[in-house]
Amino acid sequence: MQHFPIFLDMAGARVVLSGGGEAALAKLRLLMKTEAALEVYAPAPTQDLVDLAAEGRITLVRRSLATGDVDGAKLFYAADEDSDEDARTAAIARAEGALVNIVDNLEDSGFITPAIVDRDPVTVAIGTEGAAPVLARAIKRDLEERLPPVLGLLAKVGKAFRPMAEKLPFGRARRDFWADYYFGAGPRAFEAEGAEGAEQALDALLETHLKRAARDGHVDFVGAGPGDPELLTLKARAALDKADVVIYDRLVAPEILELARREAVMIEAGKTGFGPATKQADINAMIVEHAQGGAQVVRLKSGDPTVFGRLDEELDAVTEAGISWRIVPGITAASAAVASIGQSLTKRERNSSVRFLTGHDVEGFADHDWRALARQGEVAAIYMGKRAARFVQGRMLMHGADPSTPVSFVENASRPDQRVAEATLATMTDVLAGADMHGPVLTFYGLAPRAAAAMADACEQEIAL
Template structure:
């Protein structure tokens, strides 16, 4: 994080704009809208800017800039086309510890101005840290179209009832639960429909009838194979509601960061022969947190019901009648295959696909090998890296040809993805010279041969046509 986002109260504070042109006018408008008293210093000043200064209660100095103009100033914006002058303003402000923004020159800034979505009192600021203001504005445009102006009225309604809710609920978590339910239910819909008075009456009734201690709930969330963009909308929504987040080793750090900043985060990852928290203890943690009235997100890599032990984790919850929701995720097989350009099924090569664990509960590889050697079937092995020599040998022994294509996909869908291809007969020696690390997915079948045609984008050659 290059800049810490802050919202500053500028009401009745004297702020200085250095410059008198159109850029200075835009910045001055922003300051005036926030309630600042706008002071301007420049040799030439537009008439509209002169009027704005007068209306804000600020002062106008039609003269060359001098450091004395910084006396009793809270914040400064340098908006001239003279970089040497801008550098001088920046240096003077830094010497006096006055926050300064130099338009289009992040190196000279101690703060930057974001693109803003104004739904007062709700404010949304978007910033690229000065790297790409155009990108920030594009994102603002998307948000503008997706966030109705009614959100401002909703925020005002909530603000008018904050004290009543605080008096009704002593515990901050109870208040948060109440507001989360309110802001996602019929009261909010009344505001969006323009029925603010009805919404206020409903909110008062909800406060009077509310349970002081809402029950806990568990969200079993499939986080997908790694790329945060593969999370579902429901997964994102529930993750950001959670008070506690229990997450696996295979969940990308970027996904964990999407949870609320005040949420408690508990690592319960498991690697081969190294379980940070035993599975039974994880099951009990879900119960314990839920019985405390907390909303618990259980983040699991891939899909929780495909080699994710999700069934075991909700079994105890069901016995105790603790509410839970299961959110499916894109399983590693689908995600890694897609990002590697390997279709799991293809009319000419594979009419079925089979998902198999390469690491049984007892550590053995006692699999139904005879069922896994059909020539028109794709087989995907989860957790099979350690057992790779055995997998290749058993498939060959049970009838698969040694030249059957095979792919190993390391850290699939992430920026660290690595794909190694070969055959059942050659793969063990290939990775001896080109090691791969867990987590790794193994795909066996003729569909692997299609990778050369379908994964051209990995090399960044955008000149080739899409097949």
């Protein structure tokens, strides 16, 4: 993030603008929504600027900007529509301590003006750091449609009521109260009785929420998906938005953690394969402790919580403690990884079933039906299988599997740094060692990347001819 967004207090602030044409007028249309004192320096102003000065909305000085004119100003806009004059006036403003914006010159500007959705006192600022103004305008248009005009009035009413709302416990109870007002009771009361009704609705709503403020905590077991935040479900997004506490696994992508509510307590409960790990009993205790304290807890697991996520142990803990819970499924790594190689997990006349295995517990492999998996056309998705690769290879060959059976490795499935390596059963350990994969790897036994499979089919056809 090159440009850090802030909201400046413009009440009584002095803002100076140099320029008398359309560029200056465009900036003034936005600045006149603030409480700032606006001064415009222009030797030949347009009639629109003259009219604004006559209405008392700006102070118009009919000459070029000179040294001393910007002293004490908070912001300065160079809108001279002439690069040399912009450079001259900007230099004066910088020397006199103002933040400087040069219209249509991102590189030399000290700040940028975002696209704004105005529901005073609710203000939404949208910036793309100058990279995509069209995108910023599209987002603004979408938000303008989503946010009702009455939102600003409700915010003003709510602001005056905030001391009364402090009767509610800090945290979820207050958030639920305000969410109920702004998106439910408030709009309904305004529609029925106008501003007075919207104000009166607060007292009744507060009484309702005070009665239920002592609610018990709750736990959502949420699947974070394989890593791409766009693969996160809407229900998962909603759970993160409400969470007081997020207890997350090491493999959950940082981009997904960013979606959690800013005030939420974030706790890593990492498990590193064959390395340091938080004990499962400690994770169970943390979940129960926070939920018993009344918190809305999200137990955030990479992929889908029902697939190799030790979900049952955590469910047993919260159930025994009498805590309510919900499972929010996610996209498991196998689904994302198989999509990345252009294949499907099952295929008519090839395999009607697929096995999900975990290579983390190699000892558990001893009881697996390796003879059945070694049959032609079988497919398996092996989670956390890097260390178990040689064991799998040996077992499969021992039970008669074809050494040329395709094997694919997908590292960091769905993420920007995703990598794919193709091999065969005979070469899989050498290929995996040469690929030097350090991220989470999912191994597909019986599947090759589609491009490689297509080439193999073409070669077989040529041989047949």
